[in-house]
Amino acid sequence: MRVLTASDRALLVEARDLDEAMRWNLAWTGVPGVVERVPGARTVLVRFDPFRTSADALVAALEATITDAEQAMPTREVVVPVHYDGEDLEEAARLLSVSPDELVRRHLAAEWHVAFSGFAPGFGYAVSGDPFFDVPRRSTPRTRVPAGAVGLAGPFTGVYPRETPGGWQLIGRTDAVMWDIDRDPPALLSPGTRVLFEQAGRQVVAAGGPRPAQALRGAAAAPDDAGRPIAGIEVVRPPLQLLVQDAGRRGFAALGVSSSGAADRRALRDANRAVGNASTAAVLECVGSAVLRLHGSGVAVVTGAVGDLGLVTADGTEHPIAHGVPFATAEGDEVHLGHPERGIRYVIGVRGGVAAASVLGSRATDTLAGLGPAPLVEGDVVAVGRDAVAAVDDVVMPRELPAPGERVELAITLGPRDDWFTPEALDVLVRQEWLVTPRSDRVGVRLQGDVPLERAIQGELPSEGAVTGAVQVPPDGQPVLFGPDHPITGGYPIVAALTDAALDTAGQLPPGARIRFRVV
Numbered sequence: 001m002r003v004l005t006a007s008d009r010a011l012l013v014e015a016r017d018l019d020e021a022m023r024w025n026l027a028w029t030g031v032p033g034v035v036e037r038v039p040g041a042r043t044v045l046v047r048f049d050p051f052r053t054s055a056d057a058l059v060a061a062l063e064a065t066i067t068d069a070e071q072a073m074p075t076r077e078v079v080v081p082v083h084y085d086g087e088d089l090e091e092a093a094r095l096l097s098v099s100p101d102e103l104v105r106r107h108l109a110a111e112w113h114v115a116f117s118g119f120a121p122g123f124g125y126a127v128s129g130d131p132f133f134d135v136p137r138r139s140t141p142r143t144r145v146p147a148g149a150v151g152l153a154g155p156f157t158g159v160y161p162r163e164t165p166g167g168w169q170l171i172g173r174t175d176a177v178m179w180d181i182d183r184d185p186p187a188l189l190s191p192g193t194r195v196l197f198e199q200a201g202r203q204v205v206a207a208g209g210p211r212p213a214q215a216l217r218g219a220a221a222a223p224d225d226a227g228r229p230i231a232g233i234e235v236v237r238p239p240l241q242l243l244v245q246d247a248g249r250r251g252f253a254a255l256g257v258s259s260s261g262a263a264d265r266r267a268l269r270d271a272n273r274a275v276g277n278a279s280t281a282a283v284l285e286c287v288g289s290a291v292l293r294l295h296g297s298g299v300a301v302v303t304g305a306v307g308d309l310g311l312v313t314a315d316g317t318e319h320p321i322a323h324g325v326p327f328a329t330a331e332g333d334e335v336h337l338g339h340p341e342r343g344i345r346y347v348i349g350v351r352g353g354v355a356a357a358s359v360l361g362s363r364a365t366d367t368l369a370g371l372g373p374a375p376l377v378e379g380d381v382v383a384v385g386r387d388a389v390a391a392v393d394d395v396v397m398p399r400e401l402p403a404p405g406e407r408v409e410l411a412i413t414l415g416p417r418d419d420w421f422t423p424e425a426l427d428v429l430v431r432q433e434w435l436v437t438p439r440s441d442r443v444g445v446r447l448q449g450d451v452p453l454e455r456a457i458q459g460e461l462p463s464e465g466a467v468t469g470a471v472q473v474p475p476d477g478q479p480v481l482f483g484p485d486h487p488i489t490g491g492y493p494i495v496a497a498l499t500d501a502a503l504d505t506a507g508q509l510p511p512g513a514r515i516r517f518r519v520v
Contacts, residue, residue: 003059004416007467007497008520009035010047011055012416013062017042018115018127023067025116031061038253038465039116039191040489041125041154045465047253075192080159081200082107082150086170092135092152095169106132107171112157112195117187117256118463118489121369122161122179124189125463125489133157137460137491139475141167148173150197153491154462157197159189162370167491174200181359181371187255231296231384233350235376236334239288241441242376244354245347247280248484249362249371256488259468260366263442263484263507264345267304270396271349274301274326276388281353282363284376286346289339294329294350298384299392301326304347305508306398308338324396326351343401343508351392355385368443368485401505404512407433410502411520412471417461417493421473425453429471429495430517434479438511444472445481445509452477453495463489469498469506471517481506 002014015021018041025039028046033053038045048058084104086092093103110128117124135152142165145151149160151168160166161178178188189195235242247268248261262268262285269279276299284292289307294300302309302323309321314332321327321335337346356363356373365372376382402408418426434447453473466472470482472492479495484507498506499520509515 001063003062005055005413006045006416006465006494007469008413008499009050010045010467010497011058011062012464013044013046015042015044020067022115024062024065027065027067028062031058031065033058033061036251036253038118038488040118040464041115041156041462043462043464045467047467077194077196078188079196079198080174080176080188082172082174082197083200084172086150086172088138088151088169089171092169092171095135096132103171106130107157108197108199112197114189114191114193114195116191116489117189117254118465119256119487120161120164121256121371122187122189123158123256124187124191124193124195125156125158126189126195127155128157135169137167138169141165145170146173148175148178150174154460156463161187164368185255191254231294231298231350231352232381233284233348233354233384234293234295234381235290235378236293237289237291238376238378239286239290239337241285241287242290243285243365243367244282244356244363244373244376244382245285245365246282246363248364249360252360253465253488257360257369257371258366258485258488260364260369260372260484261362262347262364264304264343264347264504265507266399266504267345267347270324271301271303271347272353273393274303274324274396275299275349275351276390276392277349277351277353278387278389281349281385281387282356283350283354284348284382286337286348287344290337292335292337292348294333294335295331295381296384297331298329299326299351300329300335301349301396302335302337302346303349303396304345305340305343306401307340307342307346308336310336312336322395323398326392340510342403344510345508350384351388352385353387355383366485367441368487401508402510402513404510405514407514407516408505408509409516409518410506411499412496412502412517413499414496414519415494418495420455420457420461420493421495422454422456425455425477426495428453430519434515434517436509436511436513436515440509440511442483442485444483444486445506447479447481447515449478453479455493457493461491461493463491466490466494467497469500469503470494471496471498483507
């Protein structure tokens with residue numbers, strides 16, 4: 001057993017092979033202090049609560065666990081019909097030194113079982129006992145892989161549950177629904193499932209139909225069952241992005257579902273405390289300038305990013321809004337949010353919380369997985385709940401957030417794959433400033449440096465778990481800083497990870513800001 005640092009709140013444990021990793025993952029159920037486990041091709045990512053255990057104590061507990069000698073048998077079986085007409089079918093066959101027809105025959109004949117999930121909800125990594133399957137990923141990943149695409153990578157086969165970027169070799173496509181939140185389990189290819197592929201034309205077993213999650217929308221100020229008007233927030237002029245967020249959905253990483261939630265958790269807590277909500281109540285997360293109309297009377301606050309804020313009443317009177325100061329609202333009032341001067345994400349809290357639909361125990365919008373309320377657009381109205389738990393609190397003072405062109409220092413822990421990089425690259429990582437590029441979102445912040453990070457180990461890394469804040473390095477040597485909606489697993493090496501205390505600042509990095517990493 002080799003234990004590596006994945007962050008200040010996570011360990012990555014290396015196993016000899018996939019079977020051993022699966023046995024460890026099962027055996028570590030219930031280990032004190034463990035928050036979540038994410039199995040990979042030859043690893044298990046173990047996230048822990050530092051208030052309940054330490055890294056050293058956890059290592060001792062993991063090493064002392066006795067595992068079963070035999071891997072668990074598949075719990076169910078599904079049949080997936082495939083049209084074998086993928087864009088990479090001929091290339092994959094060439095890499096395996098067979099004809100395309102022979103590749104299809106071997107794929108149909110193999111007995112596949114899903115070892116683990118990751119990358120995205122419903123993406124199952126299926127393996128077989130046929131050593132024939134060992135296919136390298138594409139040298140350049142596609143920016144768009146359609147839902148239902150069937151691919152190969154290493155010893156695995158999998159089906160993309162929704163349109164995403166991806167680097168697997170595509171050999172076919174299926175109409176089977178990989179992820180349906182109203183199905184049990186939601187993932188068709190869930191861990192432990194035996195998968196039989198067949199030529200398209202026969203009905204898939206246990207497929208079910210898709211039900212995309214939507215935001216809770218409706219007419220403003222409509223009465224409830226008791227005849228009281230329902231308070232709401234109407235989008236008059238939408239920003240670049242307007243999402244419902246809360247504290248996120250924990251405990252589903254093994255199904256490929258990230259925790260998501262507010263990118264700036266402190267701003268979420270500050271907003272909810274200011275208006276008297278529970279700290280995890282849903283808020284609106286706003287990137288860019290916007291105009292929001294408030295229906296019904298209530299109390300609101302704006303935290304997070306710093307910019308010009310104003311309230312325009314129904315009669316046209318304008319009032320300035322102070323950052324972090326709760327203010328009373330009346331029917332027809334409009335909140336005007338200027339382009340942020342510092343930070344990038346406003347957080348708008350309302351007394352009672354945003355009453356959007358809950359998915360897997362959370363109202364958070366996961367932009368990569370497509371879970372939770374849909375991004376809000378012009379004309380949408382979200383209801384305001386009545387779940388306030390305390391009185392309106394004191395003023396929340398703004399923090400020092402980065403502005404474009406300014407430098408911010410972020411603390412990191414090295415690992416788990418810092419040994420994949422040269423000593424010079426590790427020096428460049430902390431010595432060089434990294435520019436935050438416009439190609440950044442809640443999935444990842446793409447960084448640009450004058451000197452790319454040079455690898456000491458070439459080749460591919462078997463898919464393994466990643467944490468929010470991970471610094472992943474693609475082949476071009478320019479790091480990607482994983483955000484709250486990041487893929488659960490990935491195959492590019494992770495050189496470092498932000499400390500938990502640095503995550504909120506990272507959630508407020510605007511394009512043009514510069515980063516200097518500091519190892520702790």
